[in-house]
Amino acid sequence: MYAFEIEKPTTLADALAALKEEDAQALAGGQTLIPSLKARLAMPSKLVSLAGIEEIKGICTADDGRLCIGGGTTHGAIAREAADRFPGLAGLAAKIGDPAVRNRGTIGGSLANNDPSACYPSAALACGATIVTDRREIAAGEFFLGLFETALEEGELITEVRFEVPEASNYQKFEQPASRFPLVGVFVARYADRGGVGVTGASEGGVFRWNEAEEALASNWSADALEGLSVPADGMIEDLHGTPEYRAHLVKVMTQRAVAAAG
Amino acid sequence: MAQVSMSVNGQPAEGEVEGRTLLVDFLRNSLELTGTHVGCDTSQCGACVVHVNGAAVKACTMFALEAEGAEVTTIEGIAAPDGTLSAVQQAFQEHHGLQCGFCTPGMVMSATALLKDNPRPTEAEIREYLQGNICRCTGYHNIVKAVMAASGQDVGAIAAE
Known part of the structure; x- marks a missing residue:
């Protein structure tokens, strides 16, 4: 160093x-x-x-029902404290890294870094989360700009992340066994009027919403609703762990598993 | 250089460190508590796990200055002051939960943290919790047995692998 x-x-x-x-x-x-x-x-x-700043830690439910998670809240704390209110997100947090990593790593740090294989960005996109900073509120759809790139300005800090808690949700990741980062990870969220599907690990452009699947799921929330769909291999990541075709295939399989598990 | 002070194994500890000094280097080099090991230095192997304010962390992936004012427990602080081994340490000995011993401090620290939160874990929960601790002797089977035994559970049901 x-x-x-x-x-x-x-x-x-x-x-x-x-x-x-x-x-x-x-x-x-x-x-x-x-x-x-x-x-x-x-x-x-x-x-x-940022570890000593208590005002950006913790989880609460806002008056409008949204779950507000301080940017400095660790994965371990989210896994424990959101389990009853937002089990899909708690389940995602509980599978990041290992227990010792989860006791240090934070949701704000993960979102700000925007690793193309990070887990949280898929949930933030699928749920249409709001990323609150020291100076403004940013919709998740406008936050992730590409690999390791976000809408954050120099010196801007994530103070809170707000989620409209879905009726049902689930995260499935196909792990790269050495790093335990997702080779492909999919977060699905069922709301009264829409379905959200956020995909991480797969695309050269970083995290994305699978719009076709969202449309299919809006009227028929079931793994079968996705049967006729396919994800183009164009633009998927190619490395020694998998071809673009393989990743594209995994996106569909993981989405179906997540929908089935969410119920 | 900056001054850092913390509590380590119940005793006040302080020293001069650089910003880039890792917690594990402060423990090993400044305090001469060499029970905490550096295996990979890339937060994969878990040989450096210590407890900071009660939570298991990888001391190679935290700066000493981040632990300012914290209560740190290392493997040296696990046995009783008279040398009596903790239940986890005793079980590692009885069930041959170590071969070369290099990963053992981290394994014991992680297992101790697990049993604090979950006093009667299943075999699957133990294996999942120890995901971040790697044993190059691949002695996982007896490590899992030892953790089961330390939590007062029957180890006979653990299938040989």
Whole structure:
């Protein structure tokens, strides 16, 4: 690692002020950033740890019924505390990495990083979540801009993520066994008037909604409703773990499994 | 350099560290608590698992300064002060839950964290919880047996693999 300083503010205001410094970077749970620093893929002059900021941690239900998750909430806390209110998301969180990783990694850090194989972005898209920052609210559909790219500006921090809790939901991932990142992961969400399908790990463009499946599921929420559909292999990721055709096939299979499991 | 202070195994601990000093390096190099191992240094293997404020974390993927003010427990803090082994440690010994022993500190720390949250885990739950701890001797079978035994459960039902 290159040398840097660490600051550990206890308020959001102090964190934002510290991030104004040139080459300062936010440090959330660090489960991606620290390995990146070890590989010398980044050279910040200062890391601003968000772990001491209590105001961006925790889960609550808003007056309008939406589930509000603080950006600094760990995967482990979401797995435990959202289990009764949003079991689909809690199930997703419970399968990220391993228990020790889940005790550090946060939802805000994951969304801000927008790894093309991260799990949360699929749920955020499928549910039409709202990503709240220190300065504005961003619809999930406008947040993810491509591989590791988001709508976040320099020094902008995710303070909260708001989900309209679906009537039923489920996340299925086909794991790459060494990294346990999804080779393909699909989050499905059933609402009274629509179905949401978010796909991660598959596309060269990053997380996406499978619109055809959403339309089919809106009138017939069943795995059978997807039988006649197929996902084009064009634009799917090709690497040693799978061909584009393989990934395209997995998108459909994982979506069907998720719909069946959501019920 | 910056000053860092925390509680380690119930004792106050402090030292001078760089921003980039990992918690595991502070424990091993500054405090000379070398029971916490560095296996992969890439957060895969779990040999460096310690408890920070009661939660299992990989000490190779956390900076020492992030643990400022925290209560840290390492493998050295698991046995009683008189040397009496914890139930997990005792079970690892009785069920031959270690071969070369390199992964053992992390295995014991993870297993201890599991039993705190889930005092009677199933075999499947133990295997899932230990996903982030790798044993290069592939001695998983007896490790799982040891965790079952430490939780007071019968180990006879665990199928030999």
